[in-house]
Amino acid sequence: MPLPSVPLADTVASLIPRAKAELTQLVSFASVADERQFPRSECEKAAAWVAGALRQEGFQDVALLDTPDGTQSVYGFLPGPADAPTVLLYAHYDVQPPLDESGWLSPPFELTERDGRWYGRGAADCKGGVLMHLTAVRALKEQGTVPVNVKVIVEGSEEQGTGGLERYAEEHPELLTADTIVIGDSGNFRMGLPTVTSTLRGMVLMEVRVATLEGNLHSGQFGGAAPDALAALIRILSSLHDESGAATVDGLDGDGHWPGIAYEEADFRQDAGVLDGVGLVGTGEVADRLWARPSVTVLGIDAPPVVGATPSVQATAAALVSVRIPAGFDAGKTAEALTAHLRSAAPWGAKVEVTQRGSGQPFAADTSSPAYEAMAEAMREAYGQEMAIAGQGGSIPLCNTLATLYPRAEILLIGLSGPDARIHAVNESVSPQELELMSLTEALFLRRYAASQSAGLGV
Incomplete structure (x- = not known):
């Protein structure tokens, strides 16, 4: 032809x-x-x-x-x-x-x-x-x-x-x-x-719900002794990262190395729109953090909005948490590890319910x-x-x-x-x-x- x-x-x-x-x-x-x-x-x-x-x-x-x-x-x-x-x-x-x-x-x-x-x-x-x-x-x-x-x-x-x-x-x-x-x-x-x-990277998506009270309470009358579900949730979520911002979940080791193309930090800061004076999270080269190591992200929180909030101790609160995992990790084992971490990190005996919403290897x-x-x-x-x-x-x-x-x-x-x-x-x-x-x-x-x-x- x-x-x-x-x-x-x-x-x-x-x-x-x-x-x-x-x-x-x-x-x-x-x-x-x-x-x-x-x-x-x-x-x-x-x-x-x-x-x-x-x-x-x-x-x-x-x-x-x-x-x-x-x-x-x-x-x-x-x-x-x-x-x-x-x-x-x-x-x-x-x-x-x-x-x-x-x-x-x-x-x-x-x-x-x-x-x-x-x-x-x-x-x-x-x-x-x-x-x-x-x-x-x-x-x-x-x-x-x-x-x-x-x-x-x-x-x-x-x-x-x-x-x-x-x-x-x-x-x-x-x-x-x-x-x-x-x-x-x-x-x-x-x-x-x-x-x-x-x-x-693979993905595990988990919804975590925290409950501490039968219903919301007046913060002036009960605050200081009544366990606040939103404060408990914040404590749980803060436990997911160390001071550098790297994941702290047991089993999600963060020492992988990316052998391919480099991602210069200045380029990444510009691509991501990182504000002046704000540091990046994690350790190692940028490409390591993005493509060779696990990362944990809080995607959303169910909590009262600032506008219209009342002076209340919250009875319940929830969040959606995502973990990204590089090749060599298993999504099923990651889900188990994240579930265990979320439950063990709950303060004051708060009731924690964890539900898997998605995953991918x-x-x-x-x-x-x-x-x-x-x-x-x-x-x-x-x-x-x-x-x-x-x-x-x-x-x-x-x-x-x-x-x-x-x-x-x-x-x-x-x-x-x-x-x-x-x-x-x-x-x-x-x-x-x-x-x-x-x-x-x-x-x-x-x-x-x-x-x-x-x-x-x-x-």
């Missing part, structure tokens, strides 16, 4: 306006997979949109999969040439809550262009990843052929960590079988620096595989730079499930969630330039991977 007259890069560039229009539609769905905050219908609309987009591109067997946690994942299959390898493309359409909507400079569920970026909840994490996959496939189709069999799975509860897709995959192991899996839910270490993520990839070689070549061509290898502090629970189910499959993590994207925070955004270059990277990768597999088979 003669080579197309139009370069692949030009074809991808021509598709970016369409990607923006479609990302605008997808971001408009407030698809937070938590019915306590947002109606289930928003996630259903997002899932239906993804399914429609796959059908429009000629995907077969498109289905809305009802997963055991009550959410929907979207599946589709696009057949390639005979004897071609199969590549699974993953993303998720569910998003984090917008947090303080007054902190957004534009409405969180309206994609808004500002200062060369597109702002909106999920723009990078991970609705942008959905559009990255679609754009790569479309570009190859316009060039003549998609050289591999493509499976797409778009999850509906990744941000909640409730394990719906993992359990569904375990119950239907044939569905997601592939030679290579591309997880489109990480990001470049720096904008313009093509990066694959080789490790993911850490993940480490084999970066010496043929698929990584094909990705390195694709990134070099798209960006004009060598591929960097970094870790990621976040969790993608499905990765370990797929690695267990398909031990021979190669798993690569790429995406649009670089530091500038500010995922999970207010004013999340995506760079249209990164969307274009990463879509081109993925299209080039699919070509090069198909060619390398054919060469290896002597075709």
Whole structure:
């Protein structure tokens, strides 16, 4: 077959306006997979949109999969040439809550262009990843052929960590079988620096509830002798860190070392927006703390707000605590250790109830595989730079499930969630330039991977 007259890069560039229009539609769905905050219908609309987009591109067997946690994942299959390898493309359409909507400079569920970026909840994490996959496939189709069999799975509860897709995959192991899996839910270490993520920290999410009284009491009449549940909770939470801010939970040793790309402290302070004069927490190099050592974070506290608070001794209080664990740690054992710590740290005999709300195992990839070689070549061509290898502090629970189910499959993590994207925070955004270059990277990768597999088979 003669080579197309139009370069692949030009074809991808021509598709970016369409990607923006479609990302605008997808971001408009407030698809937070938590019915306590947002109606289930928003996630259903997002899932239906993804399914429609796959059908429009000629995907077969498109289905809305009802997963055991009550959410929907979207599946589709696009057949390639005979004897071609199969590549699974993953993303998720569910998003984090917008947090303080007054902190957004534009409405969180309206994609808004500002200062060369597109702002909106999920723009990078991970609705942008959905559009990255679609754009790569479309570009190859316009060039003549998609050289591999493509499976797409778009999850509906990744941000909640409730394990719906993992359990569904375990119950239907044939569905997601592939030679290579591309997880489109990480990001470049720096904008313009093509990066694959080789490790993911696992996650354990625990809710701790403290009770000390039958009901709230007047602080003037009873304060000083009545045990305050909120004060007890504060004592428990403060016990989770030492003076440096490192985790103190037994079994979560904090001496790991990251052997890959360095993360300079000045760069991290700027990326994280650390205020002048405020120190970082933990010990060791920044990369060690982010990618090679456990960390404990208090995500939220149920307590009376300052405005409207009454002079009361609190009878109950609660918090949500997250532990991130690097490769080599086990989520189940971590959950047991955290539960034991929370209970043992309670003062005054306060009643403590601990409930697990989510978990995911850490993940480490084999970066010496043929698929990584094909990705390195694709990134070099798209960006004009060598591929960097970094870790990621976040969790993608499905990765370990797929690695267990398909031990021979190669798993690569790429995406649009670089530091500038500010995922999970207010004013999340995506760079249209990164969307274009990463879509081109993925299209080039699919070509090069198909060619390398054919060469290896002597075709």
